[in-house]
Amino acid sequence: MTTIRLSDRSLSDRRILRGVALGAAAGTVLIQIAWVLVPDGLRDAATVMSVTLFAAASLTHAAATRGTRWAATYAVIAVGVGWSAEAIGTTTGIPFGEYDYAESLGPMVGPVPAVIPLAWLMMAYPVLLAARRVAAGRLIQTAYAAALLTAWDLFLDPQMVAEGHWIWFDTAPAIPGIPGIPAQNFAGWFMVGLLLFGLAATLLPQDRAATDDRVPAAMLLWVFTSNVMANALFWGRPWVALLGGCAMGLLLLPWLRSGVADRGFWVRA
Numbered sequence: 107m108t109t110i111r112l113s114d115r116s117l118s119d120r121r122i123l124r125g126v127a128l129g130a131a132a133g134t135v136l137i138q139i140a141w142v143l144v145p146d147g148l149r150d151a152a153t154v155m156s157v158t159l160f161a162a163a164s165l166t167h168a169a170a171t172r173g174t175r176w177a178a179t180y181a182v183i184a185v186g187v188g189w190s191a192e193a194i195g196t197t198t199g200i201p202f203g204e205y206d207y208a209e210s211l212g213p214m215v216g217p218v219p220a221v222i223p224l225a226w227l228m229m230a231y232p233v234l235l236a237a238r239r240v241a242a243g244r245l246i247q248t249a250y251a252a253a254l255l256t257a258w259d260l261f262l263d264p265q266m267v268a269e270g271h272w273i274w275f276d277t278a279p280a281i282p283g284i285p286g287i288p289a290q291n292f293a294g295w296f297m298v299g300l301l302l303f304g305l306a307a308t309l310l311p312q313d314r315a316a317t318d319d320r321v322p323a324a325m326l327l328w329v330f331t332s333n334v335m336a337n338a339l340f341w342g343r344p345w346v347a348l349l350g351g352c353a354m355g356l357l358l359l360p361w362l363r364s365g366v367a368d369r370g371f372w373v374r375a
Contacts, residue, residue, distance in 0.1 A: 123170035127321050130163035135328055142340060149269070150210045154221050161224040163321060164231035171317040179309055180234075181227060187302040188226025191294075192218040201294030204275040211271055226302070229258060229329070232322035234306055236361045239319075244307040251306075252299030254357045259295045260350035261333035263287050264343060283345030323365070330354050 137156040144152050168177035195202040196217045211219035230251075237251035266272060267286055274287060281289050330351075338347035 120170045123166045127163045127167035130159045134159040160228035184227040184230045185223040188223040191298040203288040203290040207272045232326040240360045248303040251303040255299045256295040257353035
């Protein structure tokens with residue numbers, strides 16, 4: 107009887123976590139849609155809230171589908187690598203280039219806003235799951251995930267710089283179409299991504315059974331489509347929409363092909 111009760115409780119806890127993940131993901135999307143309507147004085151808070159909710163969605167989904175130990179280990183890797191890279195970057199200019207944060211993103215942890223490591227956590231999770239679906243070998247998974255995360259930054263950095271959340275001191279050489287951000291930044295993202303996903307490949311067990319990954323999959327698609335549309339239609343950055351859309355879209359193609367081939371991927375109970 108005790109074993110049954112524990113099993114039932116575990117199942118109930120996982121269902122609750124799934125519900126929290128779904129609610130946090132939905133909240134993220136709603137805030138990001140409403141962001142353009144929010145008064146300028148509240149946009150910084152809306153940005154921080156959307157990142158926090160997205161991170162909560164990723165972490166609670168990980169706990170629900172892969173267990174609390176997996177989720178905790180993932181959080182340590184993502185937050186640890188993300189904060190360390192940003193702290194070293196703002197102090198030394200390595201590996202991203204010389205930049206500094208404004209005071210618009212809330213409380214600081216050392217030289218880094220507390221919300222920034224959460225941004226690494228929120229996005230690295232769906233990217234990691236996509237990589238594990240696309241490739242079996244850990245080296246290919248790591249390289250693919252690092253490239254996909256870097257492609258996302260083609261959208262992220264132009265938006266955050268335009269909002270004044272951080273500033274670059276030396277922007278040359280830059281990628282044509284993405285002025286104001288040094289090309290070194292994107293090389294730095296790829297290197298940090300290799301470290302982050304390399305640690306994840308080593309320390310986090312590979313999935314042994316099919317899991318319901320619709321929430322992170324939907325968020326990955328949302329990030330891609332919303333950034334392309336926002337840059338092309340609302341923010342007046344067509345080259346960012348084109349370059350980011352091509353880079354991220356091409357990398358997502360094998361993942362999308364895999365999802366189409368697996369008919370149960372989007373409808374799994």
